[in-house]
Amino acid sequence: MKYQVDEKGFFGRFGGAYVPEILYKCVHDLQDAYRPIIESDDFKQSFHQLLRDYVGRPSPLYYARRMSERYGCRLYLKREDLNHTGAHKINNTIGQILMAKKMGKTRIIAETGAGQHGVATATVCALMDMQCEVFMGKTDVERQHTNVERMRMLGATVHPVTTGNMTLSDACSEAIRDWCCHPRDTYYLVGSTMGPHPYPDIVAKMQSVISEEIKWQLQEKVGRDYPDCLIACVGGGSNAAGTIYHYIDDERVRIVLAEAGGHGVDTDHTAATIHCGTEGIIHGARSLVMQTGDGQIQEAFTISAGLDYPGIGPMHADLAEHGREEVIAINDDEAIYAGYELTRMEGIIPAIESAHALAALRKLTFAPDDVVVLTVSGRGDKDVQTYLSHKDMAKEYGNF
Numbered sequence: 001m002k003y004q005v006d007e008k009g010f011f012g013r014f015g016g017a018y019v020p021e022i023l024y025k026c027v028h029d030l031q032d033a034y035r036p037i038i039e040s041d042d043f044k045q046s047f048h049q050l051l052r053d054y055v056g057r058p059s060p061l062y063y064a065r066r067m068s069e070r071y072g073c074r075l076y077l078k079r080e081d082l083n084h085t086g087a088h089k090i091n092n093t094i095g096q097i098l099m100a101k102k103m104g105k106t107r108i109i110a111e112t113g114a115g116q117h118g119v120a121t122a123t124v125c126a127l128m129d130m131q132c133e134v135f136m137g138k139t140d141v142e143r144q145h146t147n148v149e150r151m152r153m154l155g156a157t158v159h160p161v162t163t164g165n166m167t168l169s170d171a172c173s174e175a176i177r178d179w180c181c182h183p184r185d186t187y188y189l190v191g192s193t194m195g196p197h198p199y200p201d202i203v204a205k206m207q208s209v210i211s212e213e214i215k216w217q218l219q220e221k222v223g224r225d226y227p228d229c230l231i232a233c234v235g236g237g238s239n240a241a242g243t244i245y246h247y248i249d250d251e252r253v254r255i256v257l258a259e260a261g262g263h264g265v266d267t268d269h270t271a272a273t274i275h276c277g278t279e280g281i282i283h284g285a286r287s288l289v290m291q292t293g294d295g296q297i298q299e300a301f302t303i304s305a306g307l308d309y310p311g312i313g314p315m316h317a318d319l320a321e322h323g324r325e326e327v328i329a330i331n332d333d334e335a336i337y338a339g340y341e342l343t344r345m346e347g348i349i350p351a352i353e354s355a356h357a358l359a360a361l362r363k364l365t366f367a368p369d370d371v372v373v374l375t376v377s378g379r380g381d382k383d384v385q386t387y388l389s390h391k392d393m394a395k396e397y398g399n400f
């Protein structure tokens with residue numbers, strides 16, 4: 001593959017590793033260790049065995065007949081919602097816990113927003129018998145209580161974070177602070193394609209199993225191994241990175257990403273970082289950031305807790321800037337509508353994050369033969385209350 005992170009961890013202008021001095025050594029150790037580990041036969045064998053027998057991979061590539069008719073294309077859904085723990089996040093946590101073990105670490109820390117990454121991390125820590133500490137904004141602890149209970153049942157300690165807005169961004173800062181205090185025994189298990197180099201590259205490589213499978217599944221189903229268009233939602237960017245990974249250099253494939261517009265990109269209530277962000281440094285990487293004129297991070301706003309991040313993975317900042325990715329902002333009401341639409345037309349309740357990707361279908365035009373692959377990043381069980389209480393929002397698009 002031609003498109004790669006450079007030696008210093010940059011994707012064009014974006015990326016790098018901007019960390020406090022005390023973390024230099026552990027970040028460098030990880031930079032040196034990750035490729036040899038990922039490329040070793042031992043790792044590959046354990047990773048793929050767990051993906052198959054524990055996560056339930058390959059995830060199906062499902063031909064959505066009714067939705068295809070409605071949108072005038074051949075629409076295939078990549079069903080990450082069917083994975084163990086209900087989303088794509090588990091692919092990454094399985095890979096990184098194996099890496100932490102190889103590096104001799106005994107204590108795992110993680111940040112979480114909606115709690116999906118926290119649950120996926122607590123799950124693999126139980127599996128591998130590792131100590132697990134999860135940092136989560138106090139606001140999110142209250143909003144996402146079931147996931148907090150799941151983490152506790154799995155044996156993790158959940159630390160409510162009371163600094164800043166008490167959401168994901170503050171949880172990341174607190175995890176980095178903890179890492180500074182325990183650099184030797186602790187592995188920071190980052191949940192998306194963000195953070196200092198090498199994390200964006202590690203997480204993209206762990207999630208690349210998604211496009212690896214899409215290739216052979218398309219070959220079987222449509223007789224060629226590439227689609228005309230790929231669609232995914234983007235928060236930090238991990239399910240999107242996995243979906244596009246093996247197609248980035250393939251110009252035949254159009255790439256469309258959906259970010260969370262919240263109330264709209266022209267309001268103060270948005271999480272559309274690629275549309276509204278400016279260049280800055282966030283959680284150890286140079287990227288696009290929602291920030292005030294004097295560089296204070298601005299709170300992100302969206303109905304979707306999993307897309308609620310004021311930054312974006314550096315790889316996507318670069319690919320979007322060069323026009324390789326088309327990025328569409330999807331507002332809350334459009335996502336709610338799209339969530340109901342998939343539920344009623346195909347019997348699949350998608351995560352509200354994934355509903356942002358589905359809402360992009362209405363904004364695109366296709367030729368009838370076009371093969372479109374859309375990643376359903378997670379299942380919507382956690383969002384049923386949100387869908388029900390915001391049903392009226394979707395009225396102007398149609399009735400359910």
Ligand SMILES: *Cc1c(COP(=O)(O)O)cnc(C)c1O
Nearest residue numbers: 192235236237238239353377378
């Ligand atoms: C966390 C999450 C996302 C957003 O994270 P990415 O790293 O951008 O993929 C999207 N969908 C679901 C279901 C999630 O849990």
